[in-house]
Amino acid sequence: MRGSIRKRLTLFSIGLAIGPLLLVGIILAWQSFTTQEQQALNLQHEVARRISTEVKAFLDGLESELRIVGQMQGLQKLDRGRQRDTLAELLSYQDAFESLTLLDGRGQEQVHVARSSVLPIELGNRAKADEFVIPQTSGQTYYSPVHFNETTGEPFITIAVPLVDVRTGLVDGVLVSEVRLQRIWGSIMDLQTGRGQSVYIVDAQNKVVAHRNPSVVLRGTTFHVPDQDGIHPGLTGSSVVLAVDKIRLGGQELNIIAEQTVAESLALAVNTILITMSLMVGALVISVVLGLVIVRQIVQPIQAMATTAEAISAGDFSRQVQVTSRDEVGVLAAAFNSMTAQLRQSLEDLEQEVVEVRQAEESLRRANETLQALIDYSPLAIIMLDLDSHVLLWNNAAEKMYGWTAQEALGQFPPFFTEDKREEQRMIFERVAKGEVFTNLELERRRKDDSRILIGASIAPLRDSTGNVYAQVSMATDITEQKKAEQALRESEEKLRQIASSLREVIWLRDAKTRHVLYVNSAFEELTGRTCESFYEDPDIVVNAIHPDDKERVIKALDQRLEGIPYNQEHRFIHLNGSVRWVASRSFPVRNEDGEVFRWTTIMEDITARKLAQEEVKRLNAELEQRVIERTAQLEAANKELEAFSYSVSHDLRAPLRHIDGFLELLRETTTTTLDKKSQRYMTVISDSAKRMGLLIDDLLSFSRMGRTEMSKSQVDLNELIHDVIQEFMPEAEGRDFDWQIATLPLVTGDRAMLRMVLVNLISNALKFTRSRKITQIEIGYEKENETEVVISIRDNGVGFDMKYADKLFGVFQRLHRQADFEGTGIGLANVRRIVNRHGGRTWAEGEVDRGATFYFSLPTSNQNRR
């Protein structure tokens, strides 16, 4: 059904509009086309005719020129030179001629001039050639077929005119010319042609001999001339309107062709057809649009009502017929829509009611479920009794708590009542039935296994919609274990209290938040002189009794314990009787399960006796120290005095000694001749002794000086120093064989000059006491004894010493060898010890007679050596 009315109406309206238009368009286009074609053909005819006229005139002109030259000038009668000059002049005058040849009556070439070739040496005979035979026999001009230069492709035509003897009237020669058809290209080139138009000449052999584009001719283009004028494929192959005009030249024929592309020549006709078609399309569009609009106005309301009715029957009551017209269809549609709306409203109301009922049912169901879940999974035993005390409800927790199952209990009198409490229970029942509510009841109950339990319970009445009590409900929990635990705790606390009260140390417990004293033991009263009650009443009593000098420190420490710093203080405390006690108090937090401090425990111990003892020790130490200082000062003074004394003695001894030596020298000079040898020998001994005594005094002085000189400390490279010292001794030791072994020595802190003296003395000793050895072995070693000192050793293979004299070695003027064997004053090693001691080091030696000796000295590392 759908579309059938519309389709028929649409087709009818379009047909009505298009039919006449199509007919008119076709007739108009056809007429325009045929007219245009004829006009185009006429135009091409005209062009072709014009060109053929020009070509004909051009060739006729050439023929005339040949005849004039041949006839008027009486060419045959002239001598060869004149003939040649005449022809050459014609050649240069008329550049259409490529060459001119004069033939005599027998066809023999008389003169030949050519434009582009040099004179042939020998002239030929053309008696049998057409260009001679035809003019000779017929007296007519001869035209040859068009021929082409093989190299250049240029077209030529031969024109030969007969030469007639004026007296005899007979042909007595022929003038033959080669004509360049190229000269007629100009006519075509000069022709004003329209768009897409082309004019060209085709010879009898279908070859193009002239065209406005010379390349077309030169490349030997061919074209088959159609028998009739009209629309044909043109020279380039595209469709053209083409017209041909023919020229006859003697026996030859040339086709002059004018053509124009169809697109150009029939442009007007094509445009007419296009416009007609456009108009038709336009009309089609308009008619379709108008037709559809009309069809729509008629068909749409009916169709809309049909569609809506289908939808409503399928259950879609929201659909409305969209018709706005005021005609009959509009009224029908409005009534239809009103009916549909009423139907829809009724349906919607019904649906709403159903939804509300469903929602109420759902709420109720959920409430019931919630209540049931609460009862089933409650840890409380929930029991409901009617007014006759029959069990109505007995939940899982009740089963677990009493041992009876719900099945056993329901409808029965509650089995858990003990005989002795029946009266109490009855009274509670009565009061609940009157509407009273009981909470936190503690009641004794019997279990199924006859054991007794203590329960905590709440009992409330249940009322109906009129407010009358119809049942009671109780919720209970087993508190037997809880009660036992409370009892145990109480007992445990009592024990602790007893222990605490027997201690000598004071212990108290405070609440962390309120600072209230929760507990204090009896030792408090003895230590402070105050009662425990006073402490409970005034928690600040302890702080207030702290000695004023210590109070600030203690309060600060008390505050810091809140930041986690342990509180552990010793301070003075003023007893109620005014006496001062030393106490040690410690405080530590008590934390709950969450780790929060909720109490502070403090222990206070009386340490007065210990404090007094410590004070006494301190006092005694101070006294001792003072005594040591004083004693040391006395010793230092005595030492200084001694040193000053020895210095002045040594110094003062030098003056008389110099006198002795000086005057002895004078005496020797004056008595050389008078005194005998023996006396002189005595004088020498005296002099030597004096000198030796001088040396001893010098050394003594230097030793003394060594003890007093200020030390100038710096970093000293022992390595460098030892090599320096050895270098110094080498001249003295010249001629001896050495085996030196020197370890790498450390950097030390000390007085460079003094340390040098130490090394000089030790190495000089080593050299001295090895003098008798064939090869002197000296080994200088170094080891780091510990973190605090380094030890340097100097070992030799010399005469050595007996270890029992080892202590004496470093003494002043101590010598183990005879002066005659080994010179020396015995001061060197004393100096070594003094210097090393001043650096804070030690000196010692090891040796064996005749097996060498080793001398050691130590130095503290870095800044540890003292003055």
Add this chain to the structure above:
Amino acid sequence: MKRKLQPGFVILLAITGLLLTGCGGAPKAKTYTIGVVSSSLNQENTVKGFKEGMTELGYAEGRNITYIYDGPVSADKLDAAAQDLVKAKVNLILSITTSATKAAQKATVGTDIAVVFIPVTDPVGSGVVDSLLRPGGNITGVTPATQEGKRLEWLLQVAPRIKQIYIVYNPKDPSPVLALKTVSETADKLGVELITREVGTTDEAEIAFQNIPMEADAIFFLPDTVVSARLVDTLKLATELGLPTSGPNMETVVKNGVLTAYGVDLAVAARKQAARLASQILQGTKPADLPVETAEFFSAINLKTAQTIGLDIPDAILRQANIIIR
């Protein structure tokens, strides 16, 4: 229903629009670049003629055509000059002289750049094209054809007493070599003797011309780039010596004062023929389909020069000349 109607309506409107407007539009004006490579100092009029011809065909310089031409270059720089034009991506190269054409031909190998030459005396003999009618390759142009024999004949017509003719030429340039072949053949026919000198440079040419042999009766200039460079000085000397001369083209007679010439007017040939060929190529015709065209040739006499050297020319001969400089 309303929505169903719209697409159909739009399509119909579009078809109508296409039919009404689809009748073609104006073609877009294209611009072209033509490079010129020349080795001859005496061919400036040829270039000028070519440009005039192009203008007549609708190519206005600066509007839709640009020329790249820095004047003639010496033979050794031709290759580079031609390569420069290829690099500049010109649409077409106009080559003047055989050497320049060979250079252009070499440089455009492998490109789609066409070459139009003018003049190449013997395009086939010098290997520029396969044949005049079917050039092949990317090259075509205008040849003056070898009128060198006819030119010798014309000189002898004008000055019949000549017995020995002095010719200086560069054997490495194909143009004079080819021309000399024809001249020699014609000389044999006409019974005159040629005295030839080979030179490689303009300096050598100058020396050769300063030492014109005593027995020489005339000087015959071949189309030769090296020798042409000394043309003016040589003419002065020839005039002093009273020697008739023959030049390779019209311009030598018209402009330089050579006594005779028999050949082409290159300026005209460039304007009428070379420009037309170039235009056809620019419009899309393949050079291979454009036969090499032969230029029109003319006979010329410079009467002033004849008078200067004391040569009396009969009227009959004068009447045969196409161009007379009086």
